[in-house]
Amino acid sequence: MKHKLQLMLLFLIMIIFAFPPIGFSKSKEVVDEYCDVYKGDVKDKKSLDEFRKTVSVNAKEKAIQKLVKEVRVADITSDCVSYATNNLLEKVAVLKHRENAGKSGRNICEKIKIRYQPDVISKYLNQESCLKDRGAGKELSDWCDDIHKAIPTKEGKMKVGFIVENKISNMDDHQKGTLEEEEEKQFYDMAAIYKDNYTMIDKSAFLKAAEKNKISLDGITENEILELGRYLNLDVIVHRLINKDNRTTKVRKINTGKVLLSKSYGTATVTPESEPEPAPAPEPETSGWIKYGNDNRGTLHYYKKGNVDKDNNIVKVFNKWVFSKREKADAIQYRRESRLKTKGYEKLSHMVYLSEIDCQNQSERILNLSLYDANDKSLYSNTFKNPEWEFIQPDSNAESILKAVCK
Numbered sequence: 001m002k003h004k005l006q007l008m009l010l011f012l013i014m015i016i017f018a019f020p021p022i023g024f025s026k027s028k029e030v031v032d033e034y035c036d037v038y039k040g041d042v043k044d045k046k047s048l049d050e051f052r053k054t055v056s057v058n059a060k061e062k063a064i065q066k067l068v069k070e071v072r073v074a075d076i077t078s079d080c081v082s083y084a085t086n087n088l089l090e091k092v093a094v095l096k097h098r099e100n101a102g103k104s105g106r107n108i109c110e111k112i113k114i115r116y117q118p119d120v121i122s123k124y125l126n127q128e129s130c131l132k133d134r135g136a137g138k139e140l141s142d143w144c145d146d147i148h149k150a151i152p153t154k155e156g157k158m159k160v161g162f163i164v165e166n167k168i169s170n171m172d173d174h175q176k177g178t179l180e181e182e183e184e185k186q187f188y189d190m191a192a193i194y195k196d197n198y199t200m201i202d203k204s205a206f207l208k209a210a211e212k213n214k215i216s217l218d219g220i221t222e223n224e225i226l227e228l229g230r231y232l233n234l235d236v237i238v239h240r241l242i243n244k245d246n247r248t249t250k251v252r253k254i255n256t257g258k259v260l261l262s263k264s265y266g267t268a269t270v271t272p273e274s275e276p277e278p279a280p281a282p283e284p285e286t287s288g289w290i291k292y293g294n295d296n297r298g299t300l301h302y303y304k305k306g307n308v309d310k311d312n313n314i315v316k317v318f319n320k321w322v323f324s325k326r327e328k329a330d331a332i333q334y335r336r337e338s339r340l341k342t343k344g345y346e347k348l349s350h351m352v353y354l355s356e357i358d359c360q361n362q363s364e365r366i367l368n369l370s371l372y373d374a375n376d377k378s379l380y381s382n383t384f385k386n387p388e389w390e391f392i393q394p395d396s397n398a399e400s401i402l403k404a405v406c407k
Contacts, residue, residue, distance in 0.1 A: 027090055031113045032066050034059035039105035039233050040205060050204045052108060059110040060085045060092060081192075084121060091115040104233075143240075143249045143265050144190035148197075150251050150261035151236055157199040158235045161206055162187050163217055163225070166242045183240050183247070201232060222252070229254030236260070289320055292404065293397035298324030301397050305405050306354070313359045315405045316367075321351045347373035359406035363389040364398055 036058065038051045061081050096111040151158055164183045166176045191198050209232055210217055215224045220239075229237045234254050241248040251261040289302035299321050306316030323331070328348045353369035365388060370381040392398045 027115050027117055029113055029115050030063050030066055031095065031111070032059065032063040033096075033109055033111040034062045035107060035109035037102065037105040037107055040209070042106055044208070047205055047208050048106075050202060054202045055108050055110050056094075056112075057085070059112045060089075060114065063112060063114050088120055089114050089116050143247065143263070144186055146261055146263060147187075147238055147249065147251055148190060148194060151197075152253075152260070153197065154235075157197060159199045159201065159233065160191070161201045161229065161232060161234045161237045162203075162240070163206075163220065163237065164240045164242065165218060165220065168242060168244050179242055183242065187238065187240070201234065206232070225252060226254060226257055290404070292400045295397070297327050297330075299327050300324075303401050303404070313406075315357045315359060317355050317357055317401055317405055319351075319353050319355060319401075323348060323350060344373060344377075344379050347375070347377075348379065349374040349376075357392075357402055357405060358389060359402070361389070362392050362402060364392055364402075365389045 034055060036051075036055050038048060040047050040051070042048060064081050064084055091114065093113045093115075094110060095113050097109070099106060099108050101107075151160070162184070164180045164187075166180055168176070168179075171179075188200065191200050206228075207217070209228060210220075213224075213227060213231060215228060220228075225237050225239060228234075229252070237252050237254060239250040239252070241250075246264045248264045249261060250259060252259055289304055291300065291302050293301045295301070302320040302322070304318040304320075306318055308315050328345075331348060332342055332345050349372055351369065351371050354367045355364050356367060357364050366384055367387060368381070368383040371379045373379055392402050
């Protein structure tokens with residue numbers, strides 16, 4: 001069943017692009033295999049099982065990357081690969097799981113078959129927020145860019161570990177966890193972009209190795225970092241320290257102990273004790289716009305009438321939605337939970353979209369849409385290819401516009 005226009009727009013607010021409904025296209029299948037080497041203690045069943053789960057996830061994501069080529073979309077972000085893996089596949093079947101002892105550790109392979117609907121996958125992966133070659137995934141943080149430049153290349157992939165350490169006092173566990181997750185997200189986004197260069201060690205295996213060697217990651221020393229790296233057979237460990245007024249990044253090469261990068265980055269992070277009152281955000285400009293309604297979440301709706309195609313009785317309409325505080329907070333929370341980028345969305349202010357209204361058939365379709373912050377800086381923009389007409393529901397905000405512009 002197709003989404004109605006108003007419902008679709010609500011989803012656009014929350015996730016920046018409505019996930020398409022499952023259609024009736026014929027299902028297809030893709031088969032792929034992923035292998036990795038477990039170098040830990042095979043007697044540690046819990047750690048081994050975690051590694052097996054990682055192999056299974058990577059097998060699915062490898063199949064998704066193969067699927068990407070089949071549906072002919074550009075390279076996509078790690079966020080969208082994860083979402084597609086967990087939500088958009090009809091069926092995942094393990095065809096073969098094999099393990100054998102090797103010289104460097106335990107070789108673990110998993111061959112899987114996934115069934116999917118090409119239209120569903122293609123429409124989702126063609127979102128602006130998924131395509132790296134159209135802007136998403138290119139916003140690499142300075143410190144991540146510096147890490148990539150500092151880590152040397154070699155034949156094959158560099159095996160890299162990541163430690164993030166929060167040194168800010170007087171901060172509760174939730175705040176500390178949020179800050180650390182943001183740093184981890186930026187780093188793993190970089191690693192995903194350069195996936196042909198790096199193999200990232202599983203975080204849980206890293207924590208268990210530290211526990212087994214009686215090393216605390218809170219206040220870890222340089223010698224302990226090298227000890228952990230040698231134990232896990234890593235090439236490099238990245239150590240990211242969160243301080244009150246800066247972030248410090250250190251990159252160490254494990255076999256030589258050489259520091260490849262040591263750099264501080266100013267942040268002006270505040271603690272809960274010194275947090276200032278936020279400056280009021282400027283109100284979006286609404287002069288010249290006609291208010292035609294709102295919704296139960298407090299978001300206000302405005303419109304401007306555009307060009308009229310008298311022959312076909314079609315009117316172009318510019319729409320502006322000024323988001324309520326609740327709408328903004330929910331949008332940011334949804335993006336975090338969906339592992340989508342939130343940079344700049346703390347200033348999310350309003351949405352403007354251009355639509356066409358067919359007066360005779362009482363229907364509407366969206367041509368393009370943009371999200372803006374309080375300073376009218378664009379956070380997102382998309383032009384829809386072959387948009388479909390949606391019937392305008394009675395007693396809806398869209399019907400108010402229909403009556404106003406189709407006189």
